[in-house]
Amino acid sequence: MHTLKENYQLVLAFATVLAMPLFMQSGLLAAEVLIFAMAVLGCNLLLGFTGLLSFGQGIFFGMGSYALGIMLVKLNMPLILVLPLTILVGVVSAVFVGWFSIRQRSVYFVLLTLAFAQMFYFLAYTMTDLTGGDNGLLGVPRPPLSVFGIELLPLESSWQFYSFVATCFLLVFWFLQRITTSVFGRTLLAIRDNEIRAGAVGYDVRGFKLAVFAISGGVTALAGGLLAMMAGIAPLSSIEYHTSEMILVMTIIGGTSNLFASLLGAGFYVLSADWLSSIWPRWLLLLGVLLMLISLYMQQGLWGVLEKLWHAVHRRRRREPAISATESEQQS
Amino acid sequence: MNGTTGPILRAKGVIKRFGKFAAVQGVDLSVAPNTIHSVIGPNGAGKTTLFHTLTGTLAASAGTIEFDGIDVTRLADHQRVRKGIARSFQVTSLFPTLSVRENLRLAAQGTHRMRLSDSWLPPTGSRSCEEVVSGILERLDLVRTAEIPAGTLSHGQQRRLEVGMALAARPKAIFLDEPTSGMGVDDIDAMKSLIHGLRRDHTVVLIEHNMGIVMDISDTVTVMQLGQVLVEGPPEMIRNDERVRAAYLGNMITGGAA
Amino acid sequence: MNVYLLQVVNGVGIGMLYFLLAVGLSIIFGLLRFVNFAHGAFYLLGAYFCFQAIKWGLSFWLALILVPLIIGAAGWAIERIVLRRVYDKAHEFHILITVGLALIIQEAVILVWGPLGENVPPPDILQGIVMWGNFVYPKYRLFVIAFTAVFALLLWWLLEGTRLGSAVRAGSESTEMVSLLGINVMRIFGLTFGLGAATAALAGVLAAPIRGAEPFMGLEAIAIAFVIVVVGGMGSFSGALVGGLLIGIVQSLMSTLWPEGARLMIYVAMGAVLLLRPHGLLGRG
Numbered sequence: 001m002h003t004l005k006e007n008y009q010l011v012l013a014f015a016t017v018l019a020m021p022l023f024m025q026s027g028l029l030a031a032e033v034l035i036f037a038m039a040v041l042g043c044n045l046l047l048g049f050t051g052l053l054s055f056g057q058g059i060f061f062g063m064g065s066y067a068l069g070i071m072l073v074k075l076n077m078p079l080i081l082v083l084p085l086t087i088l089v090g091v092v093s094a095v096f097v098g099w100f101s102i103r104q105r106s107v108y109f110v111l112l113t114l115a116f117a118q119m120f121y122f123l124a125y126t127m128t129d130l131t132g133g134d135n136g137l138l139g140v141p142r143p144p145l146s147v148f149g150i151e152l153l154p155l156e157s158s159w160q161f162y163s164f165v166a167t168c169f170l171l172v173f174w175f176l177q178r179i180t181t182s183v184f185g186r187t188l189l190a191i192r193d194n195e196i197r198a199g200a201v202g203y204d205v206r207g208f209k210l211a212v213f214a215i216s217g218g219v220t221a222l223a224g225g226l227l228a229m230m231a232g233i234a235p236l237s238s239i240e241y242h243t244s245e246m247i248l249v250m251t252i253i254g255g256t257s258n259l260f261a262s263l264l265g266a267g268f269y270v271l272s273a274d275w276l277s278s279i280w281p282r283w284l285l286l287l288g289v290l291l292m293l294i295s296l297y298m299q300q301g302l303w304g305v306l307e308k309l310w311h312a313v314h315r316r317r318r319r320e321p322a323i324s325a326t327e328s329e330q331q332s
Numbered sequence: 333m334n335g336t337t338g339p340i341l342r343a344k345g346v347i348k349r350f351g352k353f354a355a356v357q358g359v360d361l362s363v364a365p366n367t368i369h370s371v372i373g374p375n376g377a378g379k380t381t382l383f384h385t386l387t388g389t390l391a392a393s394a395g396t397i398e399f400d401g402i403d404v405t406r407l408a409d410h411q412r413v414r415k416g417i418a419r420s421f422q423v424t425s426l427f428p429t430l431s432v433r434e435n436l437r438l439a440a441q442g443t444h445r446m447r448l449s450d451s452w453l454p455p456t457g458s459r460s461c462e463e464v465v466s467g468i469l470e471r472l473d474l475v476r477t478a479e480i481p482a483g484t485l486s487h488g489q490q491r492r493l494e495v496g497m498a499l500a501a502r503p504k505a506i507f508l509d510e511p512t513s514g515m516g517v518d519d520i521d522a523m524k525s526l527i528h529g530l531r532r533d534h535t536v537v538l539i540e541h542n543m544g545i546v547m548d549i550s551d552t553v554t555v556m557q558l559g560q561v562l563v564e565g566p567p568e569m570i571r572n573d574e575r576v577r578a579a580y581l582g583n584m585i586t587g588g589a590a
Numbered sequence: 591m592n593v594y595l596l597q598v599v600n601g602v603g604i605g606m607l608y609f610l611l612a613v614g615l616s617i618i619f620g621l622l623r624f625v626n627f628a629h630g631a632f633y634l635l636g637a638y639f640c641f642q643a644i645k646w647g648l649s650f651w652l653a654l655i656l657v658p659l660i661i662g663a664a665g666w667a668i669e670r671i672v673l674r675r676v677y678d679k680a681h682e683f684h685i686l687i688t689v690g691l692a693l694i695i696q697e698a699v700i701l702v703w704g705p706l707g708e709n710v711p712p713p714d715i716l717q718g719i720v721m722w723g724n725f726v727y728p729k730y731r732l733f734v735i736a737f738t739a740v741f742a743l744l745l746w747w748l749l750e751g752t753r754l755g756s757a758v759r760a761g762s763e764s765t766e767m768v769s770l771l772g773i774n775v776m777r778i779f780g781l782t783f784g785l786g787a788a789t790a791a792l793a794g795v796l797a798a799p800i801r802g803a804e805p806f807m808g809l810e811a812i813a814i815a816f817v818i819v820v821v822g823g824m825g826s827f828s829g830a831l832v833g834g835l836l837i838g839i840v841q842s843l844m845s846t847l848w849p850e851g852a853r854l855m856i857y858v859a860m861g862a863v864l865l866l867r868p869h870g871l872l873g874r875g
Contacts, residue, residue: 100865104864110625111860111864112865115816116861119857122850125850182452183441183446183451184450184451184452187438190427193429194426194427196425197421199410200413201418202414202441203442204446205410211451249689252686284697288692288695290690295679295690296672
């Protein structure tokens with residue numbers, strides 16, 4: 001990874017967030033991009049940084065949707081309180097799922113996350129009093145963000161909502177950037193590279209995995225909650241296998257080598273889905289093809305492709321030999 | 333160096349089973365501080381498995397392991413690191429995508445307790461373990477390769493880094509599992525002097541197939557066969573022991589040049 | 591008593607189909623060491639190809655033989671042309687390439703046959719019921735049990751008694767050893783993948799007259815196949831059999847007692863096995 005780029009990753013994210021209202025007509029669609037970008041960041045933290053392939057991200061996404069829905073609709077709590085509690089719900093469910101799942105490695109870990117995803121789905125399906133079952137939890141409002149009765153930010157209009165989601169997104173991005181460049185974050189990379197060695201040099205690998213699960217869960221649940229506010233409903237689909245699968249797909253499409261790639265992946269997917277699905281309902285077929293192509297030829301995803309283009313353009317302009325990845329890593 | 337006058341490592345009755353197969357079948361081992369203690373034996377003797385149980389990479393099925401006065405039998409490998417145990421692996425086990433410097437920094441950092449600030453602050457300043465890392469880069473002649481990914485090093489360089497990772501923990505006892513395997517002659521000589529020099533500040537427990545090294549630098553040699561200790565003693569005694577010769581089926585252990 | 595006997599027999603029938611579904615996945619994991627997320631898609635194709643064959647006037651019996659062979663060949667080709675190139679990449683890409691493949695197949699099916707699903711009639715000779723004193727049961731379902739039992743024996747003979755089978759089993763232990771013995775490991779990979787696809791397709795053909803052909807049956811199938819392979823033991827033939835029957839019977843019985851709980855229980859069982867005995871009831875290390 002290029003530490004130089006990480007310093008302006010946040011700038012790139014910021015620029016994208018500012019640019020979206022200029023190029024897009026629907027505030028809600030733009031918000032959806034950022035919402036899924038948060039979910040993808042959560043997934044990338046596990047996959048790209050720690051080497052954990054989780055098919056259970058839909059669990060935390062759905063739990064976030066339901067938690068926020070229940071708190072706003074059934075408990076009438078103020079939004080300022082609901083949001084941190086939604087994150088907490090995500091953290092707790094992730095610690096629960098993670099504690100069991102990380103006891104196993106590689107394919108057994110993957111299947112454990114799958115098993116948990118199915119369990120939570122069936123629980124959500126059957127606990128209709130809480131979740132509304134197949135219909136979902138309806139009537140999720142978009143109340144203004146207020147403290148002690150003072151209204152800080154109304155969220156009624158789609159662009160107002162977007163600015164709120166954008167703020168959450170940038171805060172999450174900044175937070176994750178700090179974490180991934182910290183000592184803790186660097187240790188995650190070591191665990192990803194070789195967890196046996198990581199243990200042998202003194203790191204409590206399980207503890208680290210659990211911590212990263214907790215962070216991932218919290219971020220993903222926040223995204224789920226925001227989606228419920230956006231759509232007005234906490235749907236069953238949030239906690240379905242398909243959601244877990246798609247979050248993972250977005251993560252891979254964007255690229256797992258850095259945080260901004262997650263925004264790319266989510267943006268690509270959400271916008272393609274919106275645009276293509278009206279033209280051709282079977283657009284997922286193309287997505288499947290893209291997945292296979294990425295697995296074969298572009299493991300670094302969209303970010304990797306853009307990076308190569310950038311280097312190619314750069315080289316031509318400067319007429320210098322290509323800067324190898326290892327040389328430009330001398331920024332420690 | 334440390335306050336104990338008795339052995340720094342005392343393992344009693346260590347057994348390690350994999351299903352029905354016992355790779356280590358009741359091993360006692362005492363290692364005196366600031367010595368080089370080699371463990372040798374034919375393939376399948378259980379040497380590496382014994383290492384795994386001593387360093388905590390695997391939990392022993394039975395027996396006790398006492399290190400520096402503390403019972404570490406139940407402790408996981410990462411916990412034993414903080415007690416002063418560090419190891420290298422027989423099959424090179426590095427962090428391949430990370431730079432050599434980062435590999436060493438991680439190894440040095442591993443002995444410190446994680447604090448909350450560690451999840452927020454980057455590895456700069458004191459968290460970079462600069463002194464330790466630079467020292468080891470020098471000592472192991474890896475300065476030129478400091479910034480390149482560990483996975484791209486030559487085999488000899490990787491074996492040196494393996495040892496370096498163990499050294500970075502500044503341990504009381506350092507467990508080296510075939511450090512010279514696959515190395516060229518020059519590298520081997522350099523490694524031999526390095527290990528010999530370690531006993532001043534550390535205790536070294538060494539698995540080696542290279543008898544030139546074992547006989548020349550060891551203070552004590554333990555010979556294992558089929559999961560048990562066959563005989564133990566100073567190198568000259570081992571060199572002449574009939575049982576050891578028989579165990580190796582030949583004369584591969586009569587010592588190397590110099 | 592009759593109700594429970596009925597459910598047990600149903601369970602055996604379902605269980606045998608589950609076995610067929612799981613055994614291919616299990617063998618593929620045993621040798622190729624990765625989880626084939628496209629496995630359910632082969633099952634799906636089996637059911638739809640069967641439907642199409644019958645629509646074109648071919649007999650069910652012909653479809654029963656041809657469809658698995660065709661899909662098996664397709665599976666072999668896919669492994670050779672596509673999957674082979676991903677073995678040296680990070681392990682997540684092994685999984686993800688098959689996820690992509692599954693998506694492509696599923697969407698293609700909807701493209702060709704529409705989203706609603708089709709009915710597949712059992713062959714005339716197997717329509718109707720069988721009566722044995724008090725015991726009344728559909729003929730076709732009895733046929734399924736008998737057929738899969740015979741097929742299971744054939745497959746077992748293939749794995750235990752032939753050189754190819756021995757190579758597959760040996761390859762599951764160590765691909766290095768097998769190649770040192772002079773056997774072309776790569777060719778075994780392809781044949782194994784093809785065999786897995788063929789058995790999944792066979793399960794699809796057999797299942798079609800019972801539950802019809804419907805685009806999302808692939809997802810259900812892969813989910814259940816995972817559970818069985820995990821519970822029975824990855825890479826184990828007998829594990830797939832025992833696991834399939836166990837899950838089939840339990841599921842069948844629970845559908846009368848506590849229908850929603852049935853599915854939940856199955857995944858709890860999967861999780862429990864993964865945690866306590868990850869190699870499954872009958873799996874090797």
